[in-house]
Amino acid sequence: MKLTPELRSRLASEYVLGTLRGPARRRFEAMLHDDRALRESVAAWEAHLTPLAERLPAIEPSKRVWQRIEARISPRAALVDTSLLERLSFWKRLGVGASAVSAALLVALFAGNAARQKIDAPLIAAADTPPMIAAVLEEEGEPRMMIDQHRAGILMVRMIKPWQPMPGVSKQLWLVMKDGTMASLGLIDDNADTRIVNAALDAKLADGSMFAISKEPLGGSPTGQPTGMVFCKGMIAKVPKNAVTDVKPARAVI
Amino acid sequence: MADLELNDKLAKLLSRAGLGDKQAFAELYESTKSKLFAVTLRIVRERHLAEEVLQDSFVNIWNHAADYATAKAAPMTWMTAIVRNRSLDLLRRPRLETQDEDDFFTLNLEDDSLSPQDLLSQSRDKAKVEHCMKDLDGEQLQTISLAFFQGLSHSEVADHLGKPLGTVKTHIRRGLQKLKGCLEA
Numbered sequence: 001m002k003l004t005p006e007l008r009s010r011l012a013s014e015y016v017l018g019t020l021r022g023p024a025r026r027r028f029e030a031m032l033h034d035d036r037a038l039r040e041s042v043a044a045w046e047a048h049l050t051p052l053a054e055r056l057p058a059i060e061p062s063k064r065v066w067q068r069i070e071a072r073i074s075p076r077a078a079l080v081d082t083s084l085l086e087r088l089s090f091w092k093r094l095g096v097g098a099s100a101v102s103a104a105l106l107v108a109l110f111a112g113n114a115a116r117q118k119i120d121a122p123l124i125a126a127a128d129t130p131p132m133i134a135a136v137l138e139e140e141g142e143p144r145m146m147i148d149q150h151r152a153g154i155l156m157v158r159m160i161k162p163w164q165p166m167p168g169v170s171k172q173l174w175l176v177m178k179d180g181t182m183a184s185l186g187l188i189d190d191n192a193d194t195r196i197v198n199a200a201l202d203a204k205l206a207d208g209s210m211f212a213i214s215k216e217p218l219g220g221s222p223t224g225q226p227t228g229m230v231f232c233k234g235m236i237a238k239v240p241k242n243a244v245t246d247v248k249p250a251r252a253v254i
Numbered sequence: 255m256a257d258l259e260l261n262d263k264l265a266k267l268l269s270r271a272g273l274g275d276k277q278a279f280a281e282l283y284e285s286t287k288s289k290l291f292a293v294t295l296r297i298v299r300e301r302h303l304a305e306e307v308l309q310d311s312f313v314n315i316w317n318h319a320a321d322y323a324t325a326k327a328a329p330m331t332w333m334t335a336i337v338r339n340r341s342l343d344l345l346r347r348p349r350l351e352t353q354d355e356d357d358f359f360t361l362n363l364e365d366d367s368l369s370p371q372d373l374l375s376q377s378r379d380k381a382k383v384e385h386c387m388k389d390l391d392g393e394q395l396q397t398i399s400l401a402f403f404q405g406l407s408h409s410e411v412a413d414h415l416g417k418p419l420g421t422v423k424t425h426i427r428r429g430l431q432k433l434k435g436c437l438e439a
Contacts, residue, residue, distance in 0.1 A: 069313055220310060
């Protein structure tokens with residue numbers, strides 16, 4: 001049985017009203033991805049109903065909300081490491097297979113990190129310098145994104161192949177530890193590099209853990225665990241400092 | 255009109271935030287935080303949850319500010335929808351949620367051959383919506399308001415009013431139909 005126009009209209013209105021809940025709400029959101037007419041119907045109901053919420057008397061939130069937002073947002077434009085991107089496109093031009101590309105990417109990353117570490121060295125105390133880690137996240141054997149450690153407590157999530165726009169979808173980064181437990185590292189950007197700042201991060205990053213990016217409702221997983229499909233994933237490889245040439249990069253999993 | 259001026263200002267701030275302008279984003283936050291906080295607090299009811307929603311929503315707004323240009327919605331509507339959706343996602347009432355699940359959602363959703371249709375006009379006229387809301391009968395207005403402003407589910411509205419679930423669903427469905435008819439007129 002297919003959804004009648006009446007049912008579609010009713011679902012859109014109850015989605016915006018908020019009475020469509022739980023699994024039904026998430027299934028409806030999944031439908032929205034591929035259904036422009038339905039998205040337009042939702043947008044029309046939002047244009048009608050949502051402004052009513054502006055009638056509510058304003059209430060001041062605490063100052064710490066902005067402090068936390070500020071800590072979570074990343075400066076965008078300054079983050080692109082062009083030399084690294086050039087190296088990447090060089091490897092891609094070679095036309096080698098995906099796993100070879102991944103291995104090559106890791107080597108490139110380590111080299112890049114080593115260079116950065118040298119530049120950063122006077123700025124940070126030696127004890128603050130974490131072992132370098134990196135991972136290439138693959139989707140069906142194709143490198144999609146890569147992650148490298150920028151400094152203690154900071155990860156850079158870099159774009160290799162940009163995503164198609166997916167309205168209503170957030171992409172959430174997870175650290176999958178060896179015992180299978182997962183920790184959210186926050187949402188990543190669709191078409192720009194994202195900087196993840198998390199002071200507790202370094203202790204959790206270990207050889208053999210994995211990064212994964214999952215599909216989540218706008219704003220991220222409501223449960224604290226991944227709820228949607230995994231877009232891409234990759235093993236974390238750790239390298240000792242000053243050992244770039246000896247590195248045998250771990251092959252990213254497919 | 256004040257609304258238009260505000261929306262004009264917010265649209266500019268959003269587009270600058272989309273280019274990575276943190277200053278503009280800070281101003282956007284300052285201009286909208288207390289209205290948006292009221293929206294989520296009414297739904298999630300606890301301050302710390304509402305703060306979490308506001309925080310997540312603004313990180314989301316920052317990440318997607320560049321997409322706003324294609325959204326075709328007034329900026330305040332666009333942001334309020336993000337806050338409302340995040341609030342509703344955060345409400346975890348599994349027992350009530352399963353009760354609320356409608357039969358039609360177990361149908362095969364993939365078989366969908368309907369042609370695009372414009373179900374509603376794109377009117378953003380708040381006065382018109384408010385006028386149409388006044389046209390609803392008392393019970394329709396009451397159930398729709400409880401659901402919309404307080405974020406109550408069908409079952410919660412039913413509990414709140416001491417009415418059968420089916421009756422509440424009917425009030426909401428008919429109310430929305432009537433609202434749609436009025437808005438399209």
